[in-house]
Amino acid sequence: MKKQILATAVFFTTIGLATIAQAASFEQVRQLLSTKECENCNLSNAGLVMADLSGANLRGANLTNANLSRANLSGADLSGANLSGAGLFGVNLSQANLTGANLMGADLRSTFLTNTEFNGAVLNGVNFQGAVGIPMQIATPEEFYALGVAEAQKGNHKQAISYFDQAIAAQPEYPGAYLARGVARYQMLDRKGAFEDAQIAEKMFTAQENQIGMETAQAFMEELQTPYSNEVRAGKPSFFDFVGSLGSVLLQFLPF
Structure with missing residues (x-):
């Protein structure tokens, strides 16, 4: 019987302490909302x-x-x-x-x-x-690039371009970011901007002796110069599958 009474007392004491703790938390939340202090x-x-x-x-x-x-x-x-x-x-x-x-x-x-x-x-x-x-200062060029790729995959090309801009600002000699930005611009119907980015990427890939990157940028420029590239076609490829090996070229610049 004493054990039962003791257990009951411990139970209600625990409940009481929990209630006090909850009340203290509620009071501080109320204080914050009313005074912002x-x-x-x-x-x-x-x-x-x-x-x-x-x-x-x-x-x-x-x-x-x-x-x-x-x-x-x-x-x-x-x-x-x-x-x-x-x-x-x-x-x-x-x-x-x-x-x-x-x-x-x-x-x-x-x-x-x-x-x-x-x-x-x-x-x-x-x-x-x-x-x-x-x-x-809180993200590397590669991290900005990865954020851009993720947004582009979801179709958020405007936000993707913003991230690629930051990657390029932090690391001007970043051909992958130019190429990725070019693809995002293409899918926003900015063929001129896409071509300019592809040209810059092609020159950088050449200077860095990245054969695959150079050839991919060139293939992208050829695609942009075809008559039907003035409009993004219905059922257009995904960000990664746009031009042949473009996906694998863009993936090599991710920070993982």
């Missing part, structure tokens, strides 16, 4: 979908595994915050301060990152697919 708060696993947190003070906050999808965090101070595993899909992080923040494994797909500060941030395993305004 929650420095060093424990907001792990918090649901903050579409919350307006523009300019919020979240310095040092614990936001591990929090769901902030489509929230407005523009101009927010997240320096030193722990955002590991956080869901940040579609979040506006323009001009936000993420200096020293931990973003390991965070989902930053389709985020807005114009003038976002990432100095000293931990970015291992971050998914930047579809993000706009990724700072040049």
Whole structure:
């Protein structure tokens, strides 16, 4: 009987502590939403979908595994915050301060990152697919290229071109990025731009003694000069299958 009473007491004590913990979490969420001031708060696993947190003070906050999808965090101070595993899909992080923040494994797909500060941030395993305004210093040319290829495969050619532009800006002698951008431009009916990119790629491949790349670029230019290339044909090939061996040539520039 004493054991049953003890077990019951432990059970209700556990429930009571859990309730207090939940209330504390709720209180900090309420504080954040009402004042936008929650420095060093424990907001792990918090649901903050579409919350307006523009300019919020979240310095040092614990936001591990929090769901902030489509929230407005523009101009927010997240320096030193722990955002590991956080869901940040579609979040506006323009001009936000993420200096020293931990973003390991965070989902930053389709985020807005114009003038976002990432100095000293931990970015291992971050998914930047579809993000706009990724700072040049936090991704390699090969990573920008890979992002572009992924977008092009999904038919998002405008976004793909933006990533290829960044890859080229970071590494001007990058024939694969020119060739890939040319294909994306072709599929957006920009035959002139596609041909110019193919020409640049062909010259670079030649200078680098990359025979397959040179021949592929030349084949692409021939395709662009045919009468029917003024329009992308119905049932057009995929990004990778466009011209013969083009797929394998583009794949060799991926960072894996």
